[in-house]
Amino acid sequence: MKRQNSAPTMKDVAREAGVALGTVSKVVNGIPVGEAYRKKVEDAIEKLNYQVNSYAQGLKANKTCTVALLLPSTLNPFFAELAYYIDIALLKRKYRMLLCCTASDINAEQEYITMAQQNKVDGIIGLTYNPNLRIEESTPYVSIDRSLGPRIPCVASDNFAGGHLAAEKLADLGCKSVAFLRTGSSLSNEPNKRKAGFENGCLARHLNYELKIIDDGDPFQEFIDFLEMHYHKGRLDFDGLFCVNDELACRIIRVLQNMGLRVPEDVQVIGFDGAKGFGHGDYYCSTIVQPTAEIAEMCVELLLQGNMSVRPPLICLPVSYAAGGTTKDM
Amino acid sequence: MKRQNSAPTMKDVAREAGVALGTVSKVVNGIPVGEAYRKKVEDAIEKLNYQVNSYAQGLKANKTCTVALLLPSTLNPFFAELAYYIDIALLKRKYRMLLCCTASDINAEQEYITMAQQNKVDGIIGLTYNPNLRIEESTPYVSIDRSLGPRIPCVASDNFAGGHLAAEKLADLGCKSVAFLRTGSSLSNEPNKRKAGFENGCLARHLNYELKIIDDGDPFQEFIDFLEMHYHKGRLDFDGLFCVNDELACRIIRVLQNMGLRVPEDVQVIGFDGAKGFGHGDYYCSTIVQPTAEIAEMCVELLLQGNMSVRPPLICLPVSYAAGGTTKDM
DNA sequence: TTTATTTCATGAAACGATTCATGAAATTTC
DNA sequence: GAAATTTCATGAATCGTTTCATGAAATAAA
Numbered sequence: 061m062k063r064q065n066s067a068p069t070m071k072d073v074a075r076e077a078g079v080a081l082g083t084v085s086k087v088v089n090g091i092p093v094g095e096a097y098r099k100k101v102e103d104a105i106e107k108l109n110y111q112v113n114s115y116a117q118g119l120k121a122n123k124t125c126t127v128a129l130l131l132p133s134t135l136n137p138f139f140a141e142l143a144y145y146i147d148i149a150l151l152k153r154k155y156r157m158l159l160c161c162t163a164s165d166i167n168a169e170q171e172y173i174t175m176a177q178q179n180k181v182d183g184i185i186g187l188t189y190n191p192n193l194r195i196e197e198s199t200p201y202v203s204i205d206r207s208l209g210p211r212i213p214c215v216a217s218d219n220f221a222g223g224h225l226a227a228e229k230l231a232d233l234g235c236k237s238v239a240f241l242r243t244g245s246s247l248s249n250e251p252n253k254r255k256a257g258f259e260n261g262c263l264a265r266h267l268n269y270e271l272k273i274i275d276d277g278d279p280f281q282e283f284i285d286f287l288e289m290h291y292h293k294g295r296l297d298f299d300g301l302f303c304v305n306d307e308l309a310c311r312i313i314r315v316l317q318n319m320g321l322r323v324p325e326d327v328q329v330i331g332f333d334g335a336k337g338f339g340h341g342d343y344y345c346s347t348i349v350q351p352t353a354e355i356a357e358m359c360v361e362l363l364l365q366g367n368m369s370v371r372p373p374l375i376c377l378p379v380s381y382a383a384g385g386t387t388k389d390m
Numbered sequence: 391m392k393r394q395n396s397a398p399t400m401k402d403v404a405r406e407a408g409v410a411l412g413t414v415s416k417v418v419n420g421i422p423v424g425e426a427y428r429k430k431v432e433d434a435i436e437k438l439n440y441q442v443n444s445y446a447q448g449l450k451a452n453k454t455c456t457v458a459l460l461l462p463s464t465l466n467p468f469f470a471e472l473a474y475y476i477d478i479a480l481l482k483r484k485y486r487m488l489l490c491c492t493a494s495d496i497n498a499e500q501e502y503i504t505m506a507q508q509n510k511v512d513g514i515i516g517l518t519y520n521p522n523l524r525i526e527e528s529t530p531y532v533s534i535d536r537s538l539g540p541r542i543p544c545v546a547s548d549n550f551a552g553g554h555l556a557a558e559k560l561a562d563l564g565c566k567s568v569a570f571l572r573t574g575s576s577l578s579n580e581p582n583k584r585k586a587g588f589e590n591g592c593l594a595r596h597l598n599y600e601l602k603i604i605d606d607g608d609p610f611q612e613f614i615d616f617l618e619m620h621y622h623k624g625r626l627d628f629d630g631l632f633c634v635n636d637e638l639a640c641r642i643i644r645v646l647q648n649m650g651l652r653v654p655e656d657v658q659v660i661g662f663d664g665a666k667g668f669g670h671g672d673y674y675c676s677t678i679v680q681p682t683a684e685i686a687e688m689c690v691e692l693l694l695q696g697n698m699s700v701r702p703p704l705i706c707l708p709v710s711y712a713a714g715g716t717t718k719d720m
Numbered sequence: 721t722t723t724a725t726t727t728c729a730t731g732a733a734a735c736g737a738t739t740c741a742t743g744a745a746a747t748t749t750c
Numbered sequence: 751g752a753a754a755t756t757t758c759a760t761g762a763a764t765c766g767t768t769t770c771a772t773g774a775a776a777t778a779a780a
Binding site (some may be wrong): 067111112113114115116118119122124126129133134135136137140141143144147148151156157158159160161165168174175177178179180306307310311314336337338339340341342344 | 397441442443444445446448449452454456459463464465466467470471473474477478481486487488489490491495498504505507508509510636637640641644666667668669670671672674
Binding site (some may be wrong): 070081119 | 765766
């Protein structure tokens with residue numbers, strides 16, 4: 061006797077329809093079956109309100125149609141935008157997205173990767189900070205903006221070009237002396253390209269520049285000290301700043317304003333990422349815009365294409381510049 | 391013969407360790423077992439790099455430790471914040487979060503609910519627009535900010551108090567004539583309480599007020615027309631506006647600025663939600679702040695507590711006011 | 721009409737973890 | 751030392767699908 065409250069199974073449907081188990085399976089999976097059989101099965105499914113059990117399916121097929129997205133958090137609008145577009149791209153392919161915010165837990169990144177190996181997900185898209193994750197060869201993984209080694213494909217914006225573009229824009233906007241500010245791990249080489257591109261651009265345009273890099277952690281006070289060190293008699297040594305991302309740019313702008321400096325009149329600031337307030341709102345600052353939707357689409361495409369051996373190690377997508385009120389071009 | 395590339399199973403571990411299947415299961419699940427056995431099994435697990443297969447577990451246990459979060463999108467910072475805190479709250483309880491952005495697909499909401507019934511998730515937390523979702527009695531569901539009927543618990547901010555507070559603040563800030571603007575479905579009654587609370591507050595403080603409600607869809611032009619209708623000789627009929635959410639407030643502010651009005655000098659604007667730029671950044675506008683983390687915690691608590699019958703139908707959490715530059719109190 | 725071929729529903733076996741009745745071994749009791 | 755009791759590893763059965771070898775029925779060929 062079946063428990064009252066348990067969901068009907070294929071067996072129940074088969075009994076109700078008076079057909080074999082395999083026939084029900086075929087109908088459910090759209091495999092051709094005699095018209096009369098199909099009808100009987102469909103009626104029984106309807107009558108019993110049958111739903112396939114996806115554990116049992118997964119057990120046989122070893123496939124979940126679920127992908128995990130590892131992000132530090134969704135509080136950063138750029139990350140939130142990525143999450144949105146990746147969800148769209150996955151949905152289009154009938155996949156679901158497990159969102160994992162790793163910022164709250166230092167071990168979360170590795171734990172989720174382990175989870176993937178327990179077949180809870182078919183693959184992982186990760187924007188991670190931990191540079192030495194153990195990722196098994198057999199785990200489909202695509203990294204965003206961080207190279208994790210030759211076996212792991214990485215999708216990134218053209219960070220070098222972005223840095224170069226920032227320098228050019230600042231030069232075009234009349235800056236004479238600029239600085240690059242950055243936090244985060246020095247091990248993540250993609251953001252380092254922003255620096256390299258910026259230097260390259262500064263040299264090409266004969267801009268004086270300085271670099272302020274704060275590795276690991278977020279001792280924001282160091283930036284404040286740096287800026288105050290370069291602040292003399294109401295003037296800053298720099299008339300242009302390029303921040304490694306919009307979040308840092310926003311924080312820096314607040315510091316500048318607290319110091320009594322006007323943005324963009326006294327100092328022009330360019331960030332990186334190009335996220336917007338409500339998807340359709342304003343940019344948080346003048347910024348190098350990453351092509352979020354394209355990055356998302358590319359990650360999903362790479363992850364789900366069957367042949368892992370043809371994955372290119374690094375995909376660079378083009379960036380653009382957008383004025384956002386913190387430069388003199390609005 | 392076992393396929394080369396297939397993951398080791400409990401059977402393999404049992405064979406390797408020279409013990410029975412059930413013994414391995416006990417070790418894996420932390421059930422007491424003789425010391426010598428435990429050691430042998432642990433060594434074998436280590437050696438084979440064994441990971442439990444969660445489909446098989448799910449098939450037996452009928453439990454995924456996964457909850458689906460239905461949101462229109464994460465582009466709205468308030469939604470993104472909710473997603474973040476709900477993920478945290480779930481992680482704390484060893485649950486995972488399936489994030490489903492429903493804005494892109496009109497059928498997505500119902501589809502995800504169907505999915506839950508296929509046991510892909512143990513429950514759903516939904517912030518949905520569709521007022522007539524078919525939710526089976528047996529599907530654990532918690533709704534955010536929309537009452538979906540007596541069987542479905544709803545967690546919301548104290549929207550009435552929020553509306554009231556907005557009116558009081560505008561009165562305190564010197565407004566004489568105010569308006570309430572709102573989009574979205576008229577069927578979702580929680581946001582309607584913001585209106586009711588606002589009216590109540592206006593009456594209590596003897597404020598002239600007008601209501602502009604645009605039901606269903608987003609014909610934003612109607613708001614522009616409304617504002618222009620109330621615009622005479624460089625003056626707006628209102629010196630204060632209360633918008634149903636921050637997103638609308640931001641759009642309205644841009645319209646006002648395009649009309650040549652200054653915010654907050656000419657018109658003060660208060661929104662609703664209280665999301666911030668980068669989690670720690672500025673508010674987008676002066677706003678009634680929803681207690682996002684508490685809402686998240688409450689949703690998860692309600693969803694995962696076993697006893698569905700003791701769920702209260704509606705939980706109201708307290709709101710607060712925060713100045714954000716679009717009122718004269720910064 | 722008989723034989724060869726094709727078509728297609730059938731249902732047992734398998735996927736991998738959990739559960740629990742079984743009985744061997746160890747311990748306690750008299 | 752024998753009997754009674756307790757302890758605990760064992761492995762078959764189970765969960766709900768999918769797959770595929772089987773053979774019955776229908777069709778085609780002779």
